[in-house]
Amino acid sequence: MVRLLPSYAHLVPHPSQPPDRVLDLFAAEGVLEPLPGGRGTSWRAGDLVLSPGHDESEAWIAPVQARLAVRLDEASPRSLRLALPVPARDGSLTADGWAATRFEPGTTPCRDLPTLRATAHLLHAHLATAVPEKPAALEARVDRWAVADRAAYDGTAEQAAADRPHLHELVRSLVEGLDDTDLGREQLVHADLAGNVLLDAGGNPFVIDFSPAWRSPLWAEAVCVLDAVLWLRAPVEALDDWRTGAPRQAMLRATLFRVLSDDPCDVARYEALGLVGA
Secondary structure: OOOOOHHHOOOOOOOOOOOHHHHHHOOOOOOEEEOOOOOOOOEEEOOEEEEOOOOHHHOOHHHHHHHHHHHHHHOOOOOOEEOOEEOOOOOOOOEOOEEEEEOOOOOEEOOOHHHHHHHHHHHHHHHHHHOOOOOHHHHHOOOHHHHHHHHHHHOOHHHHOOOOHHHHHHHHHHHHOOOOOOOOOOEEEEOOOOOOEEEOOOOOEEEOOOOEEEEOHHHHHHHHHHHHHHHOOOOHHHHHHHOOHHHHHHHHHHHHHHHHHOOOOOHHHHHOOOOOOO
16 A cells, blocks of 8 residues: 555645655645646645656656756856756656756746756757757657657658548648758757746756657757747747748647647647748
8 A cells, every 4th residue: 555645634635646656656735735837737746846747757857957057056157057867766767757946046937048058058958968968768758748749750640640530630730841051969958948948046047857759859859949939938030030041940749749748739820930931
């Protein structure tokens, strides 16, 4: 039988909150508190942040993230920070799809697009050095984001949308705009930066909820800009630099990635951006 932590025994479980087994495995303490940012599915429990949607196949990234987080914290002056992963009591890095990082007090969400883009440049420069070769574990991912990422690159985007008729026209239009432009060297990138950058008490960017992908930094930045326009109220004019050349190709693939992974997908919202037919 799973041991119930006393601090949670009086709570009526919310359907999206970490279950008791997960709380127990991570030795979480304190009152559960939903956190903003990312997909809005993370919870604070004392000095931990618990996030769902993770698989043990991602375990390889925790040591990389931990080493880089410590190195960035030791830098003087600090210019970038990264959330520190915390293992469960049994040594595993996920429990029933949940992962934990150390909670950072005094942070505020970052919605400033220039800061988000600067954070992307810094983080990806560090990651290029920290992870010089593609980890084999990335190919093992079968979540909807990994499936959409592959479909946006391997020519199967229209097939991926076959059972979602409302996506057909948008996906077809995006695919028609693609060509074989080189988007730059591929490396480990954060595929969900917008909404996952906080500012710490000193004003430094603090990156959370790492979503790994092996793509060019240009593509990852395109995803960040797209998300900022869609969800963080960045002006649509922010897309003007992404309408020609390699940036346009990165943005088309970023949009395909988002359209195919969104569930549900607000097609009208994407169409209003004017990315197709331009």
